[in-house]
Amino acid sequence: MIRLEGITKTYGTYAALQGIDLSVRDGEFLALLGPSGSGKTTLLRIIAGLAFPDSGRVLFNGEDVTQLKVAQRKVGFVFQHYALFKHMTIADNVGFGLSVRSRRERPSAAAIRARAHELLELVQLAGLADRYPAQLSGGQRQRVALARALAVEPQMLLLDEPFGALDAKVRKTLRRWLRDLHRQMGLTSIFVTHDQEEALELADRIVVMDKGLIEQVGTAEQVYMEPASAFVSDFVGETNHLPGGFHVRPHDIEIVEGEGQPVRVENVFRKGGNWRIEGRHQALGQVIEFDLDAQRTPPLVGALVQVRPQRLKAFTGNPEDFHEHA
Amino acid sequence: MKPVSSGGVRAALILATLGFLALFLFLPLVVVFTEALAKGIEAYALALVEPDALSAIRLTLTVAAIAVPVNLVFGVVAAWAITKFEFPGKSLLITLIDLPFSVSPVVAGLIYVLVFGAQGWLGPWLTEHDIQIVFAVPGIVLATVFVTFPFVARELIPLMLEQGSADEEAALSLGASGLQTFLRVTLPNVRWGLLYGVLLCNARAMGEFGAVSVVSGHLRGLTNTMPLHVEILYNEYNFVAAFAVASLLAALALLTLVLKSLVEARFHPHERRTGS
Numbered sequence: 001m002i003r004l005e006g007i008t009k010t011y012g013t014y015a016a017l018q019g020i021d022l023s024v025r026d027g028e029f030l031a032l033l034g035p036s037g038s039g040k041t042t043l044l045r046i047i048a049g050l051a052f053p054d055s056g057r058v059l060f061n062g063e064d065v066t067q068l069k070v071a072q073r074k075v076g077f078v079f080q081h082y083a084l085f086k087h088m089t090i091a092d093n094v095g096f097g098l099s100v101r102s103r104r105e106r107p108s109a110a111a112i113r114a115r116a117h118e119l120l121e122l123v124q125l126a127g128l129a130d131r132y133p134a135q136l137s138g139g140q141r142q143r144v145a146l147a148r149a150l151a152v153e154p155q156m157l158l159l160d161e162p163f164g165a166l167d168a169k170v171r172k173t174l175r176r177w178l179r180d181l182h183r184q185m186g187l188t189s190i191f192v193t194h195d196q197e198e199a200l201e202l203a204d205r206i207v208v209m210d211k212g213l214i215e216q217v218g219t220a221e222q223v224y225m226e227p228a229s230a231f232v233s234d235f236v237g238e239t240n241h242l243p244g245g246f247h248v249r250p251h252d253i254e255i256v257e258g259e260g261q262p263v264r265v266e267n268v269f270r271k272g273g274n275w276r277i278e279g280r281h282q283a284l285g286q287v288i289e290f291d292l293d294a295q296r297t298p299p300l301v302g303a304l305v306q307v308r309p310q311r312l313k314a315f316t317g318n319p320e321d322f323h324e325h326a
Numbered sequence: 327m328k329p330v331s332s333g334g335v336r337a338a339l340i341l342a343t344l345g346f347l348a349l350f351l352f353l354p355l356v357v358v359f360t361e362a363l364a365k366g367i368e369a370y371a372l373a374l375v376e377p378d379a380l381s382a383i384r385l386t387l388t389v390a391a392i393a394v395p396v397n398l399v400f401g402v403v404a405a406w407a408i409t410k411f412e413f414p415g416k417s418l419l420i421t422l423i424d425l426p427f428s429v430s431p432v433v434a435g436l437i438y439v440l441v442f443g444a445q446g447w448l449g450p451w452l453t454e455h456d457i458q459i460v461f462a463v464p465g466i467v468l469a470t471v472f473v474t475f476p477f478v479a480r481e482l483i484p485l486m487l488e489q490g491s492a493d494e495e496a497a498l499s500l501g502a503s504g505l506q507t508f509l510r511v512t513l514p515n516v517r518w519g520l521l522y523g524v525l526l527c528n529a530r531a532m533g534e535f536g537a538v539s540v541v542s543g544h545l546r547g548l549t550n551t552m553p554l555h556v557e558i559l560y561n562e563y564n565f566v567a568a569f570a571v572a573s574l575l576a577a578l579a580l581l582t583l584v585l586k587s588l589v590e591a592r593f594h595p596h597e598r599r600t601g602s
Contacts, residue, residue, distance in 0.1 A: 050495055070499045071502070079496055083492035087517075096500050096502070097501055100497075149500075151500075
């Protein structure tokens with residue numbers, strides 16, 4: 001189990017982390033989700049031992065590792081741009097961690113090579129052992145980086161924006177593949193992402209961060225349905241901001257027959273299995289977004305429709321404010 | 327982008343460039359070799375095996391053999407310190423590395439005379455201990471080291487900055503020691519840039535005239551390097567011998583150019599392929 005207690009980190013005058021407490025369970029797949037500058041990568045680097053906190057403690061299985069360097073922590077780290085060694089073959093990249101061990105602990109060259117092949121098979125790149133990183137696609141490099149990190153049998157896997165540099169299609173395939181790999185191996189894994197969809201799809205639990213603080217820790221369902229703060233509601237999923245600190249998701253607004261809140265339709269387009277409608281709320285004077293099942297006939301642009309929010313979330317202010325307008 | 331100039335302008339620009347190169351680079355090179363061989367191959371060969379010439383060649387090679395390794399080590403250390411660590415005075419160090427490029431070599435030589443010469447700051451102490459630096463080989467080596475020390479560092483710093491430290495962090499996270507990381511990751515990553523820097527450093531170390539001229543004392547057979555020897559021969563109207571020795575320096579320059587192109591051919595396509 002990984003425990004973080006009161007972690008702070010300042011770069012010059014910039015407070016990257018301002019007091020982080022977090023427990024990660026064994027075998028868990030955890031996402032650190034937040035916008036750039038939220039401190040998520042700094043936190044991952046502190047867990048790895050690539051950066052050190054100004055105050056606070058890092059504990060692995062109850063043991064204080066705060067002062068240990070990365071090499072002593074037995075972590076597998078996958079870098080954002082993979083950081084493969086350009087001048088080494090794929091097999092040599094994967095075997096690197098074993099080949100730098102002291103002579104006493106180092107397996108024979110043949111054993112290292114065999115282990116590299118085994119890992120390349122695991123990441124489905126068995127045929128590419130003798131190629132160089134430059135000859136591989138982005139998705140393949142990503143998997144080599146993963147195999148290289150796994151070769152040293154780490155007690156956890158840390159991934160910094162693992163899909164950030166890939167195009168949408170490859171990203172999706174690789175995401176599914178990584179989730180399966182995690183299920184198969186059960187290795188405690190933490191990944192950093194700014195993509196909420198990625199976090200919702202992959203992680204057992206999501207840590208939502210903003211400005212060096214944890215906003216919420218929870219399952220995808222909790223974070224999406226019961227956001228703990230306006231920031232979480234806004235950052236995870238789409239949200240309409242209404243006066244009085246109310247947030248309502250586009251799919252929680254329904255078109256109704258008869259009495260509702262009048263909205264003038266300004267734009268309609270298809271969004272997957274729904275129509276996305278943008279309309280001006282007549283009482284509030286602001287544009288709101290809501291969804292309609294694509295099976296149904298969409299309203300025409302310029303039409304006046306009646307809507308009713310099904311599920312509102314209040315973060316600040318008085319609930320009466322909204323109903324006043326309603 | 328639309329070509330800005332017509333065919334005529336293009337031809338004129340190319341001709342002007344070629345003409346300039348022919349006049350200022352190619353012609354002098356031809357002159358060096360024709361003058362050297364003006365009295366036949368025998369006179370050319372004699373000029374090169376004459377004891378003072380041999381001594382100058384030996385001294386030049388010795389100086390380069392000391393200055394280049396020293397600056398290789400210094401350049402790697404400085405580039406490593408500047409690109410991988412944050413420390414106070416870093417920008418000052420970067421400026422200082424460029425100093426030999428911005429100071430006249432003659433001034434550089436004079437500095438050594440003022441510090442180590444008989445009338446210099448350390449002069450009395452050195453005389454007392456019977457150590458001769460100025461007007462001797464140590465002074466020539468010092469001046470050459472000074473003049474050539476930016477080459478390797480200058481070549482490595484931008485390269486290492488661009489590469490960042492992710493590769494090193496990856497190696498460390500896989501359990502490599504600092505030395506293993508340096509030898510197996512950092513050094514291979516910069517090897518072509520390093521070789522390039524060493525080539526330029528060597529060319530300058532062998533060809534340096536100004537700084538060396540000030541500290542050498544021009545003692546024939548003792549403290550004359552090849553460039554100084556050329557000057558002496560020329561002043562004595564011994565043109566064949568002067569150009570014969572000069573032709574060796576010119577050959578060195580050509581060799582450096584060829585090696586440099588080879589290194590670049592290895593270096594740049596490689597960068598392009600991996601730079602995604």
